[in-house]
Amino acid sequence: MLLLFLLMSFNLATMLRESARSRPEKVAVILDQFRLDYQTVDALSNQLAGSLTAAGVRRGDRVGLMLPNVPQFVIAYYGILKAGAVVVPMNVLLKAPEVAFYVGDSEARVLITWEDFAAEAVEGVSQLSGVATYVANRPGSEARPEGTRPFTELLQGSPAFDMVPTDPDDTAVILYTSGTTGKPKGAELTHLNLFMCCQVGADRLVEFKDDDVGLAVLPLFHSFGQSNVMNTTIYAGGTITMVPRFEADKVLEVIQRDRVTIFAGVPTMYFALLHHPSAADYDTSSLRMCVSGGAAMPGEVMKAFEQKFGATILEGYGLSETSPSASFNRSQEERKFLSIGKPIWGVEMRIHDESDRPLPAGKDNVGEIVIRGHNVMKGYYKKPEATAEVMKGGWFHSGDMGYVDDEGYFFIVDRKKELIIRGGFNVYPREVEEVLYAHPAVQEAAVIGVPDEKFGEEVKAVVSLKAGQSATEEELIGWTKERVAAYKYPRSVQFVETLPKGPTGKILKKELKQQLEATAR
Numbered sequence: 106m107l108l109l110f111l112l113m114s115f116n117l118a119t120m121l122r123e124s125a126r127s128r129p130e131k132v133a134v135i136l137d138q139f140r141l142d143y144q145t146v147d148a149l150s151n152q153l154a155g156s157l158t159a160a161g162v163r164r165g166d167r168v169g170l171m172l173p174n175v176p177q178f179v180i181a182y183y184g185i186l187k188a189g190a191v192v193v194p195m196n197v198l199l200k201a202p203e204v205a206f207y208v209g210d211s212e213a214r215v216l217i218t219w220e221d222f223a224a225e226a227v228e229g230v231s232q233l234s235g236v237a238t239y240v241a242n243r244p245g246s247e248a249r250p251e252g253t254r255p256f257t258e259l260l261q262g263s264p265a266f267d268m269v270p271t272d273p274d275d276t277a278v279i280l281y282t283s284g285t286t287g288k289p290k291g292a293e294l295t296h297l298n299l300f301m302c303c304q305v306g307a308d309r310l311v312e313f314k315d316d317d318v319g320l321a322v323l324p325l326f327h328s329f330g331q332s333n334v335m336n337t338t339i340y341a342g343g344t345i346t347m348v349p350r351f352e353a354d355k356v357l358e359v360i361q362r363d364r365v366t367i368f369a370g371v372p373t374m375y376f377a378l379l380h381h382p383s384a385a386d387y388d389t390s391s392l393r394m395c396v397s398g399g400a401a402m403p404g405e406v407m408k409a410f411e412q413k414f415g416a417t418i419l420e421g422y423g424l425s426e427t428s429p430s431a432s433f434n435r436s437q438e439e440r441k442f443l444s445i446g447k448p449i450w451g452v453e454m455r456i457h458d459e460s461d462r463p464l465p466a467g468k469d470n471v472g473e474i475v476i477r478g479h480n481v482m483k484g485y486y487k488k489p490e491a492t493a494e495v496m497k498g499g500w501f502h503s504g505d506m507g508y509v510d511d512e513g514y515f516f517i518v519d520r521k522k523e524l525i526i527r528g529g530f531n532v533y534p535r536e537v538e539e540v541l542y543a544h545p546a547v548q549e550a551a552v553i554g555v556p557d558e559k560f561g562e563e564v565k566a567v568v569s570l571k572a573g574q575s576a577t578e579e580e581l582i583g584w585t586k587e588r589v590a591a592y593k594y595p596r597s598v599q600f601v602e603t604l605p606k607g608p609t610g611k612i613l614k615k616e617l618k619q620q621l622e623a624t625a626r
Contacts, residue, residue: 114270114271114272114273115271115272115273115296115297115300116186116187116189116268116269116270116271116277116296117186117277117296117299117300117336118150118183118186118187118268119268120300120303120336120339120340121143121146121147121150121183121339122147122268124143124339124340124341124342125143125144125146125147127342128143128315128342129142129143129144130142130143130144131143131315131342131344132344133145133146133179133339133344133345134146134176134179134344134345134346134347135344135345135346135347135363136174136175136176136346136347136349139176139244141176143342146176146179146180146183147183148264149180149184149260149264150179150180150181150182150183150184150187151184151187151262151263151264151265151266151268152184152259152260152261152262152263152264152266153180153181153184153185153187153188153259153260153262154184154185154186154187154188154262154266154268154269155188155262155263155266156258156259156260156261156262157184157185157188157190157215157259157262158188158262158266158269159262160215160237161214162188162190162214162215163189163190164188164189164190164269164271164275165189165190165191165275165276166190166191166213166214166215167190167191167193167211167212167213167214167279168181168185168188168190168191168192168193168213168214168215168216168217169193169195169207169208169211169213169215169216169217169218170182170185170192170193170194170195170217170326171195171196171197171199171204171216171217171218171219171222171226171326172197172217172218172219172241172325172326173197173219173221173222173324173325173349173350174321174322174324174325174330174347174348174349175219175241175243175347175349176347177217177219177241177256178325178326178335179325179335179339179345180260181217181241181256181259182194182325182331182335183339184259186271186277186296187266187268187269188269189269189270189271191211191276191277191278191279192277192278192279193207193208193211193213193278193279193281193291194278194280194325194326194327194331195207195208195281195326196324196326196327196590197218197219197221197222197324197326198222198590198591198592199222199225199229199590200225200229200587200588200589200590201225201226201228201229201232202229202588203229203589203590204216204225204226204228204229204230205229205230205232205233206288206289207281207289208229208230208233208236209232209233210281210288210289210291210486210487211279211281211291211486213236214235214236214237215236215237215238215239216230216236216237216238216239217238217239217241217256217259218238218239218240218241219240219241219242220240220241220242220243220246220248220249223238223240223248223249223250223253224250226238227250227252227253237254238252238253238254239253239254239255239256239258239259240253240254240255240256241256242255242256271296272296273295273296273297273300274295274296274297274483275295275296276293276294276295276483276486277294277295277296277298277299278293278294278299278331279291279292279293279294279486280292280294280328280425281425282424282425282426282531288536289533289536290485290486290488290491291485291486291487291488292425292426292482292484292485292486293482293483293484293485293486294428294482294483295482295483297479298428298479298480298481298482298483299332299336299428300340301428301451301479301480302332302333302336302337302428302429302430302480303332303336303337303339303340303341304340305430305449305450305451306332306333306337306430306449307337307340307341309435309449309450310419310421310430310433310435310449311337311367311394311396311419313337313338313340313341313343313367314341314343315341315342315343316343316366317338317341317343317344317366317367318343318344318345318346318363318364318365318366318367318391319334319337319338319343319344319345319346319365319366319367319368319369320334320346320348320356320359320360320363320365320367320368320369321334321335321338321345321346321347321348322347322348322350322351322356322370322374323369323370323371323529327529327530328423328424328425328428328429329369329371329398329399329423329429329529330369332428332429332430333369333396333398333429333430334369343367344363346359346363346365351370351374351377353377353378353381353384354381354383356368356374356378357378357381357383357384357387357389358387360387360389360391360392361387361388361389364391365389365391365392366391366392366393366394367392367393367394367395367396368392368394368395368396368416369395369396369397369398370395370396370397370529371397371398371399371400371528371529371561372397372399372400372401372402372403372406372529372561373400373528373529373559373560373561374529375395375397375402375406375407375410375418376406376558376559377559378410378414379406379409379410379413384413384414389414389415389416390415392414392415392416393416393417394416394417394419395410395414395416395417395418395419396418396419396420396421397418397419397420397421398420398421398422398423398429398529399526399529399530400526400529400561400562401420401443401445401517402418402420404442404443407420407442417436417437419433419434419435419436419437419440419446420433420434420440420444420445420446421433421434421445421446422445422446422515422517423480424503425482426481426482426495426501427452427476427480427481427482427501428480428481428482429480430449430452430480431448431449431452431454431476431480431503432445432446432447432448432449432452432454432515433445433446433447433449434446434447435447441510441512441514443516444510444514444515444516445507445514445515445516445517446514446515447513447514447515448476448478448513448515449480451478451479451480452476452477452478452479452480453476453477453478454474454475454476454509454515455474455475455500455509456470456471456472456473456474456475456507456508456509456515457472457473457475457500457502458472458473459472461497461498464508466508466509466510466511466513467508467510467511468508468510468516469508470508471506471507471508471518472506472507472508473502473503473504473505473506474503474505474506474507474515474517475500475501475502475503476500476501476503477499477500477501481496481501482501484496505517506518523553523614525552525553525554525562525564526554526561526562527554527557527560527561527562527563527564527592528559528560528561528592529561530592530593532552532554532564532592532593534551534552534553534614535552536589536593537552537564537566537585537589537593537594537595538550538551538552538566540584540585540588540589541566541568541581541584541585543588544576544581544584545571545574546570546571546574546575546576547568547569547570547571547576547581548568548569548570548571548572548574549568549569549603549604549612550566550567550568550569551566551567551568551604551612551614551617552564552565552566552567552595553565553567553614553617553618555597563596563597564593564594564595564596565595565596565597565598565599566581566585566595566597566598566599567598567599567600567601567604567617567621568581568598568599568600568601569600569601569602569603569604570600578597578598578600581595581598582594582595582596582597582598599621604617605617605620
């Protein structure tokens with residue numbers, strides 16, 4: 106099969122076309138009472154592709170997609186791909202400066218957004234030139250900012266549009282991910298990267314069937330929801346039922362109403378469902394498989410959830426740069442608690458020391474997890490130096506520290522990078538710190554993660570103020586809240602005289618955390 110991919114063109118949207126051909130009247134997408142079958146989704150995405158092409162979008166052009174979990178996301182995503190263009194998924198909670206960066210850095214020619222987030226989107230693209238902005242609305246609404254166009258304009262093309270041929274190694278999606286320094290980087294994922302994630306996930310891991318109903322509550326703009334829920338379900342010809350925002354009541358209601366069989370979520374979602382006071386009032390007996398990722402799930406939470414809901418939870422591991430799947434616990438019988446499982450089919454993982462040499466198995470041999478295989482990105486968009494840094498020796502360097510046991514199961518023990526995982530969302534301290542440093546009263550700032558029962562980690566800022574200046578905790582939280590997405594801003598601010606530093610002046614966050622813990626005792 107891989108040899109065939111090397112010899113022929115391939116477009117990821119072929120998955121939708123083939124599912125529509127084999128089961129045209131099968132329900133593909135559900136949002137409450139709204140349902141679309143496969144032939145309709147296929148036709149609408151063709152129409153969108155035709156409109157983009159008529160508007161001058163060509164093979165390889167980038168199109169920003171800033172939509173929540175609504176049917177328009179699915180239509181637009183595959184329509185962009187059918188046009189031969191590249192999807193740039195964007196978090197709907199981004200503020201205007203972030204929108205400007207994502208659209209500007211990717212050089213997107215078009216931005217498609219949702220009415221609730223259109224104001225920030227329009228303000229962001231107003232700093233750029235030549236970006237056409239389309240706004241999708243909920244039924245019965247036509248609200249959109251001046252200068253934008255209705256999403257329905259994009260559905261005027263021909264339903265018989267012929268998909269633009271692309272190569273397996275062409276970029277299909279650019280997913281932005283941040284490091285501990287600098288601005289976010291766009292990971293270029295190819296048509297083959299994303300297809301293999303679907304095929305391996307559906308055929309070898311979850312064993313997806315065409316009568317399965319997958320719940321899409323993970324954001325589709327995020328790699329986990331996009332690849333492991335939407336794309337995998339479309340590949341298998343199943344049904345996606347959407348929940349735009351996680352609320353335990355709503356999730357339980359949809360599981361019961363649509364007889365959901367597969368649920369993918371982050372640990373905080375499982376925690377909320379497990380402790381929901383009315384969970385027993387809902388019929389969740391249709392659930393057969395649950396998948397968890399984004400952060401480690403406590404073993405006791407996993408056991409309690411499985412006992413209460415009667416569904417197996419399997420954990421996996423991956424990153425935006427790995428499409429995202431890299432390893433997985435394949436079944437209840439084979440899994441190991443607290444392990445991220447074994448590498449998926451066609452993927453290799455190793456543990457490397459600081460000199461980039463392989464380490465043997467064993468809990469005492471902790472090093473960096475490195476990965477290579479069909480899942481690894483093409484590179485960071487327009488960033489050859491950053492790409493070379495993480496792809497040393499042909500292996501993607503994850504930044505996660507762990508070990509592998511004698512049976513080939515991998516375990517994460519720490520993160521080399523300083524990112525904070527809040528409710529499954531990555532928060533990169535440097536990005537938040539830069540906003541704090543822009544406040545006129547702030548002398549120094551360090552953003553760290555602190556344990557939180559609900560979200561796994563919570564964002565905390567430790568700040569020293571300039572001499573003669575003053576600021577309150579509420580003021581700095583509000584300042585940051587206005588400038589970054591809602592999941593990124595600090596929920597608490599602690600003021601200190603000075604922050605611990607090393608000989609080069611670098612703030613020592615490990616020592617800072619130790620000091621704060623000592624003070625709290």
